[in-house]
Each structure stands twice: as C-alpha cells, then as structure tokens.
Amino acid sequence: MTVDAVPKLAQCAAAKAIAEWGRPAADITHLVFSTYSACQAPTADLRLAALLGLRPMVSRTMLSLHGCYGGGRALSLAKELAENNRGARVLVACSEMTLVCFGAPDGGNIVGHALFGDGAGAVVVGAGPFLDGEQGPIFEMVSATQTTIPRTEHALGMRVSGGGIDFHLAIQVPTLVGQSVEPCLLDAFHGIIVDDDDAPPPCSGNGNGNGRWNDLFWAVHPGGRPILDNIDKVLMLEPEKLAASRHVLREYGNMSGATIVFVLDELRRGRSPLPEWGALLAFGPGITIEAMVLRCPR
Numbered sequence: 001m002t003v004d005a006v007p008k009l010a011q012c013a014a015a016k017a018i019a020e021w022g023r024p025a026a027d028i029t030h031l032v033f034s035t036y037s038a039c040q041a042p043t044a045d046l047r048l049a050a051l052l053g054l055r056p057m058v059s060r061t062m063l064s065l066h067g068c069y070g071g072g073r074a075l076s077l078a079k080e081l082a083e084n085n086r087g088a089r090v091l092v093a094c095s096e097m098t099l100v101c102f103g104a105p106d107g108g109n110i111v112g113h114a115l116f117g118d119g120a121g122a123v124v125v126g127a128g129p130f131l132d133g134e135q136g137p138i139f140e141m142v143s144a145t146q147t148t149i150p151r152t153e154h155a156l157g158m159r160v161s162g163g164g165i166d167f168h169l170a171i172q173v174p175t176l177v178g179q180s181v182e183p184c185l186l187d188a189f190h191g192i193i194v195d196d197d198d199a200p201p202p203c204s205g206n207g208n209g210n211g212r213w214n215d216l217f218w219a220v221h222p223g224g225r226p227i228l229d230n231i232d233k234v235l236m237l238e239p240e241k242l243a244a245s246r247h248v249l250r251e252y253g254n255m256s257g258a259t260i261v262f263v264l265d266e267l268r269r270g271r272s273p274l275p276e277w278g279a280l281l282a283f284g285p286g287i288t289i290e291a292m293v294l295r296c297p298r
C-alpha cells in the first residue's frame with residue numbers, strides 16, 4: 001500500500017511546489033526523494049518522476065531510511081547539486097506514511113505511534129541564473145554541515161521486518177540532541193565566508209554564538225516536545241523562536257523527513273518579517289544532526 005501511496009502523496013506536494021516556482025515540470029533537472037516508508041526497486045523517485053511528467057534525463061537520487069534528518073540531507077544535497085551544475089533546478093520531495101510502522105503496541109513502538117504523522121513536502125532548489133517566469137528565492141542555503149554524535153547509533157533507529165518497519169526511540173534522545181546542537185551550529189556558522197558587514201550574528205562579536213542565537217529565525221525539526229524544550233533551554237531562545245516548529249508538531253505530528261519543509265513553509269507565511277539570518281536543524285538515526293545557515297534574500 002505504501003509503495004503506491006508514498007509517491008502519490010509526494011506528487012501532491014511537488015505539483016504545488018512546481019506551480020509556485022512558475023516553470024514547467026520538464027525544466028526540473030534533478031530529483032532528490034527522501035522517505036522511510038516505501039522500500040522497493042525501482043525506487044519511489046522513478047514513480048514520482050513519471051507521475052509529474054519529469055523528463056527521462058532527470059537525474060534521480062533516492063534517500064532511504066534517513067528518518068527525520070532526511071529532509072535536511074535532501075536540501076543539503078540539492079544545494080550541492082544546484083551549485084555544481086549550472087542552471088540546475090533540483091526538486092526535493094519528502095513523503096512519509098506511518099502505516100508502514102503499524103503494529104501491535106510494545107515498549108518502543110508506542111512512543112512512535114504517539115508522535116509520528118503522515119505528510120509530504122517539496123521544494124525547488126536552484127543557484128541561478130534566473131529563468132523567465134521563475135519565482136525568486138525564498139530562503140538561501142548558505143552553509144550546511146552534518147554531524148554524527150559518537151556512540152549514539154543504538155539510541156534511535158528503524159529496522160525493516162516482515163511486518164513493516166519497527167522503530168526504536170531511546171528515552172535519552174532529547175537530552176543527547178540538546179547537548180549536541182550548539183557545537184553543530186557553530187560549525188555551520190564558521191563555514192561562512194562573507195564581508196564583515198554582512199556577517200550573520202553568531203559570526204560577529206566573540207564568534208561563539210553566546211546570546212546571539214535570538215537574532216536568528218529558526219527552522220528546527222520538531223522531533224518531539226522534549227527535544228524542542230531542550231533546544232530552547234540550551235540556546236536560551238526566546239519563547240516565540242521555535243513557534244513554527246511547535247505549531248507544525250501540534251497540527252501534524254512528527255512527519256519525519258517531511259516535517260522540516262512544513263516548518264519552512266510556516267516561517268515564510270508568518271505575519272511579521274523574518275530576520276535576515278536563520279538556522280535549520282534536523283536530526284535522526286545516527287544520531288545525525290543536519291545544521292544549516294539560512295538567509296532571507298533582501
């Protein structure tokens with residue numbers, strides 16, 4: 001059932017993204033598809049390409065079972081593809097369905113059943129030159145890093161079994177993520193090369209981010225309420241900074257890799273203008289943390 005439904009759900013999100021982008025689907029040059037919920041070959045990206053009418057030469061990449069950092073990884077990969085292939089337009093699609101995890105509740109699965117939801121998100125990524133009719137950029141991905149927290153591979157995981165996918169969420173996950181985010185963010189911000197006048201807040205002043213995290217906007221994967229609470233505490237964020245993440249978690253649940261696209265969408269639809277600089281965080285099995293510096297083009 002999910003093999004059929006996951007690409008169709010992705011199609012709904014991708015068709016909206018392409019319509020907003022303003023160019024025909026045939027202008028998409030690359031496709032990056034992330035999911036944990038459709039395991040088969042040929043992979044779900046091929047089915048999605050057919051459903052959308054992408055051209056046969058579209059260059060496809062499937063990210064499978066990256067879980068909740070899949071959306072961050074897909075965006076980061078799209079950035080690399082767009083920056084290294086002149087004129088490329090990369091469609092990122094993330095589509096997740098909890099049906100594949102359905103089973104009798106036990107100690108591990110029941111937490112996931114409480115937390116996870118279905119959803120799909122899609123984004124078109126490019127690095128210029130701009131094409132006629134194309135919508136201008138909403139977020140610029142300035143710098144991206146991936147970090148694995150050592151010795152945490154048993155804390156968070158998914159395993160394909162005869163009955164679907166079993167997942168395991170250790171109770172320590174919120175603490176482990178909270179302890180690790182600040183070094184990952186500093187790493188991402190230190191990778192930026194801009195004029196001093198243009199520098200994002202954590203790169204100016206003492207350069208360690210202290211007290212400057214509130215000058216940013218925040219797109220954080222809402223892995224669960226305790227995860228957001230720990231990030232708030234560690235970075236000393238003002239209460240409204242994670243409002244977009246909390247809203248998405250409350251309304252839709254944790255849709256694994258697709259969730260970060262919902263958070264970005266929520267941010268861009270917000271009533272007040274965003275600060276120029278922002279940070280994106282997504283985490284999943286590994287424990288892997290994707291950190292990204294974002295910028296709103298002025």
Ligand SMILES: CC(C)(COP(=O)(O)OP(=O)(O)OC[C@H]1O[C@@H](n2cnc3c(N)ncnc32)[C@H](O)[C@@H]1OP(=O)(O)O)[C@@H](O)C(=O)NCCC(=O)NCCSC(=O)CC(=O)O
Pocket residue numbers: 066067068069111114115156169170171172173174222223224225226227254256283284285
């Ligand atoms: C499960 C919850 C929704 C429950 O939230 P509530 O606000 O209702 O209550 P709570 O946090 O006080 O927890 C209620 C009871 O559940 C227990 N509890 C919490 N998390 C647990 C876990 N992982 N395993 C076993 N028990 C757990 C608490 O100790 C407490 O027990 P007692 O009542 O005995 O005191 C939340 O704790 C949560 O979101 N935790 C999971 C966060 C997480 O690991 N997210 C990562 C998702 S994976 C992801 O994002 C990436 C990926 O999948 O790839």
